[in-house]
Amino acid sequence: MLKDCLEIFEAELERTKKRFGDSDRLILDEYILADGDYLVVEKNGEIRQCSVRMDKKTRTVERIPVDDKLYERICFYDYHSRLVSMDKPQDTKKVIHSNSYLAFWVKWDSFDNGKLNEEAIDRYFDILKDPREKYKKSQDRKMYDYIAKKIGEVDQKKLEKNREWIKGHIFGLDELELNRKNYLKIFFAEEPKLYVQEEQRYVMTKIFNKNDYNVEIDGQIYGLSNDNLGLNSKKPYLEKKTRKMTIPYLITPEEAIGQRKFFDYLMNKANAGETDIFFDYDEKKIISKKRDQMVEGDFSGYFLKIQKGKELEIHHQDTIVDYKYFLKKKFLYRNVIGAEDREGKYKEYVNRQGLQEIVNEVFYSKWLTGNYFTPEDEMSIDGELKRILIWSREAVFAWLYKGREVGMDRILHTVAKNVIKESIKNGYMGKVVQQFNLMCSFDEYFGGCNMADRYSEIREKLRDKINCRGEQIIESDEEYFYAVGQLVRYYISLSKAKEKTHSLANPFFNATSNEVLQTRLKQYFMKYNHEIATRSSRFNYMYGMVLGYELEGKIRQEPIIAGYLSNSLF
Missing domain, CATH: 1.20.120 (Four Helix Bundle (Hemerythrin (Met), subunit A))
Structure with missing residues (x-):
């Protein structure tokens, strides 16, 4: 399924390239910088700065000063100066977190704890000066030679110039108004082509999970993907033991680069709070939604539930066939036994978004939409509601997001009965009435009778009987x-x-x-x-x-x- 999603992503890249002349705009236009201070050292020695902070509530980036062109440059430099992961650093002691001599990333904490010193600076630039010395293993050296043939050797003059600038300025930035929180990232102004080239020098040697697993077939190198997949001596169960080649998944370096861009794109979405990603295989487009939002229209394709962690995490994936946002049959939430309706809940619902909102609020006390895939031990609720949620959430998600209705009449009825009992036990009678009305309304929606009329009829009969001699x-x-x-x-x-x-x-x-x-x-x-x-x-x-x-x-x-x-x- 990952390959199918990648094909749709590549179609999006191609459309972006035709529109802007650069496919990376698909990623860079939504790229979100980490909190910190950013410096750009221009070729004439001028220092331009920008401080960035993410507002976690609104998922918006605050930056000072608001200079769009400078911000775009920094995003480009930052994107092409990243490590594949902290397990694959250039600096062996992990004090400096950038990948080439064009950038210098360090956490502000490293100034206070003494980890950043001239020795650390020299250690970083010495590794970059002669990368071959770092790659002692034949497979690692082969990957470096593979890319070095294409991009040439390191520009030693520029490297030494940047080393001297860092040594001469990094400990004397007091005159600049910096926030001094999280990261300090310094970039040296150069042509975009050089940034991409030096990124490739690093990435090509680190793009695979481990170069020991690489194989060469007819002059083409294949390796194990590094995205959402790990293989080592502690995980022998991931190997394909029934095959002569036990490595589960081999791709070319070019495919690995494309896959890395795909996961970069997904990470942007996760950073923006858009964790539900839909891949439309008819329209060949990607639709991203926040966790409680749905695709508005008909949809067939693939679904990924993602989350930001140490890396981009895929928590759930599935194929969705013939999803329809608007309900084939309108759902009527009836006021079956009579209740105040100050908020206007008792009405017709015509789409899945409205249906989810009423189910989430009435049956699950607003705990459903944020916990479809939350691990049990990380949930903030306990007791009966947690048990009900864990038991039913997978089926409810499949019903609302994938259009799978089989068995939902029984599941929702069971959920309703249990939450009603729990609400009665706790004395929440206003909630009980809403839950009971919703239960009866769903019973009718899935083929039962109109219980509002039925209970009204029973009530009138009993009234007549107890009032007559x-x-x-x-x-x-x-x-x-x-x-x-x-x-x-x-x-x-x-x-x-x-x-x-x-x-x-x-x-x-x-x-x-x-x-x-x-x-x-x-x-x-x-x-x-x-x-x-x-x-x-x-x-x-x-x-x-x-x-x-x-x-x-x-x-x-x-x-x-x-x-x-x-x-x-x-």
Whole structure:
């Protein structure tokens, strides 16, 4: 699937090249600098500076001064001066983090702890002066020779000039107004071609996971990808043991460079908070969204869930076929048992975005969208809601983002029942009503009946029966359970306890048989009958009908909860 995504990325690169004359603009236009101070040393010796800070809440970059042309230059220099990873530095002691003599990156902490000194500066430039001396292994030397033939040798004159500038200025920057936080990055103004050339000198020797795995076939070098893949003696399970060549994935250096650009592009998106990446294989384009946003339109292609870590991390990937943003059948969130609707929740929802928002808020208390792929031990919630979320989130994500509806009626109903019980236990009755209404609305959406009309009908029948004289009977299991819920709520209202909690109703919601239900009703009657007047005809009729009814089917919690939540008929 990675190759399929790369093909679409290459199509985006080609479009960018046709539009701007430079395919790297696709990456550089969204490139985000790390927090720190940036200096550009012009050829005439002038120093130009820029300080950068990322506002993590708004995901926007603040820079001083606001000089777009200088900022663009720095982005270019920075992009082409990066290490592949901190495990593959030029400076063996990892004090200096840039990759060529055209740049000098160091953390401000290294000034305070003494790690940055003349010895460190010389160590860095000495390595760059004669790169072959660094590559003792034959495979490493072969990779260096491979690129050196194409780009030539290091310009020793420029290297020494930059070394002397660093030695003469790096410890005397007090006259500059610098933030002195995180990084200090110094760049020497040169033609873009030279920056790219010196980056290639470094990257080509580090682009593969480990050059020991490289093989040469018909004069072409192949190596193991370094992106989201590691292979070493501690990970023998990653090898393909059934093959003569056990290395799982071999690519050419050119393919590795293209793949690196792809992961650079994804890292830009992760830095901007756009962690849901959709690859449209019909239109050959890439759509990036923030974690709770969806593709607005029809879509078929590939999906990557990414996150910024020490490197770009892919947490989830899948193929999506025939996704449609607008629902084939509108979802109506009904006010089934009556509730205040100050926020206008009870309405028609026509697209998946709206559906996700209401599910996230009502069923998951806004914990769903940010935790589709969060590891269990990193979640900030505990208890029943965490259990429900872990159990259901994969299926809910597949339903909302991939259009897979199979089994969702059962899953959402189970989620609803559990969160309703939890809300009742905690006394969140306003939330319970919303959750119950949403559960009934989804039951109807997936093929059930209109429960708003059904409960209204049951309620009117019971009202008539307890208000008229003469013998009356309950006519259905649903009517029976609804009446039980009404009795339970009435009993609890009679309690004299200082703290009356709705968890008193849990024994009825959790009853597994009608015998248990009837026994508990009798227990509550004995407990609270001193508060019930003998002339309470409505109660007498209701309780009499409940005691006299013979249940035909199994216990159902939903109508009990509906009766419990509805206004009292007494």
